Amino acid sequence: MSLVRRKAIYAVAQKHNLAIIEDDPYYFLQLPEFVATSATSTAAAADGTTSTTTNASAAVCNRPQILVPSLLSMDIDGRVIRLDSFSKILAPNLRCGWITAPRYILDKIQILNETTTLQPSGVSQGLISKMLNDVWGMDGWNAHLQELRSVYTRRRNIFIQMVEKHLAGLVEYSVPMAGMFVWMKINFGAAAADQTAMPRLLDAMKKCGVMMAPGMPFSSNGLSPSDHYLRAAFALVDVDMFEPALARLAQAITGISGRVPAASSDAVKASLIVPTSTSLAAVNSSG
Numbered sequence: 138m139s140l141v142r143r144k145a146i147y148a149v150a151q152k153h154n155l156a157i158i159e160d161d162p163y164y165f166l167q168l169p170e171f172v173a174t175s176a177t178s179t180a181a182a183a184d185g186t187t188s189t190t191t192n193a194s195a196a197v198c199n200r201p202q203i204l205v206p207s208l209l210s211m212d213i214d215g216r217v218i219r220l221d222s223f224s225k226i227l228a229p230n231l232r233c234g235w236i237t238a239p240r241y242i243l244d245k246i247q248i249l250n251e252t253t254t255l256q257p258s259g260v261s262q263g264l265i266s267k268m269l270n271d272v273w274g275m276d277g278w279n280a281h282l283q284e285l286r287s288v289y290t291r292r293r294n295i296f297i298q299m300v301e302k303h304l305a306g307l308v309e310y311s312v313p314m315a316g317m318f319v320w321m322k323i324n325f326g327a328a329a330a331d332q333t334a335m336p337r338l339l340d341a342m343k344k345c346g347v348m349m350a351p352g353m354p355f356s357s358n359g360l361s362p363s364d365h366y367l368r369a370a371f372a373l374v375d376v377d378m379f380e381p382a383l384a385r386l387a388q389a390i391t392g393i394s395g396r397v398p399a400a401s402s403d404a405v406k407a408s409l410i411v412p413t414s415t416s417l418a419a420v421n422s423s424g
């Protein structure tokens with residue numbers, strides 16, 4: 138979310154005296170602009186098997202100033218409750234994070250915790266504490282986050298290029314500027330009105346070994362099961378599996394829609410779909 142939009146949201150909250158819950162687990166995964174990246178020369182770096190950063194976007198993402206200021210940072214009234222998570226930036230499924238809020242709110246949350254979940258997992262807390270305090274320290278933590286942004290930037294760029302190569306015209310998508318997911322809307326063409334198109338596609342994907350999350354469960358406004366969205370994660374799968382998986386997805390879509398991919402262009406053209414929040418968040422790993 139841009140700084141302009143964040144400021145506008147904060148202004149609305151001020152005007153109507155609203156509290157804001159800033160649930161922002163992808164904050165530290167903000168990524169620079171997309172630039173075409175050579176898949177062959179960067180596969181190892183994208184997998185994190187080397188920390189060498191050779192392309193411009195990776196260098197840019199190492200600058201701390203690419204992080205758009207949080208709503209919390211502009212809060213002058215004590216109306217922002219900020220939620221961060223280690224699940225996306227340290228290890229998936231830690232299910233542990235931190236809350237930044239005015240003291241009187243934290244006290245209430247503490248009581249709520251004690252009377253409901255008791256605590257996030259003690260094992261997760263112990264691991265995180267050990268890593269941050271005794272192993273990495275602040276410098277190590279910052280270096281880890283920068284490395285993560287570099288790796289995800291390369292992965293995102295390669296994934297987008299493969300989408301453009303194999304799915305041009307078959308999907309609409311937006312280039313994510315944070316996080317680890319690419320949202321795609323399937324263009325079923327004449328089959329778009331067919332309520333069975335999406336279930337058949339999900340079935341075909343299962344058969345050809347492509348796993349992405351259907352969009353419907355993420356909707357807060359009751360989209361129907363046939364809504365044609367998929368969420369792909371580029372964080373986990375080997376980079377060299379992107380291309381064969383997306384080629385199989387293209388075949389699956391063609392099998393249902395009868396449409397074939399358009400000739401891919403050299404420059405990636407992101408045809409933007411409805412704005413999705415980075416908080417809409419999983420191909421097979423959600424963190």
Ligand SMILES: Cc1ncc(COP(=O)(O)O)c(C=O)c1O
Nearest residue numbers: 160162222224232233234416418
């Ligand atoms: C927007 C958003 N908030 C919160 C969470 C949960 O994070 P945690 O793993 O710390 O429970 C997720 C994870 O999927 C998420 O996408």
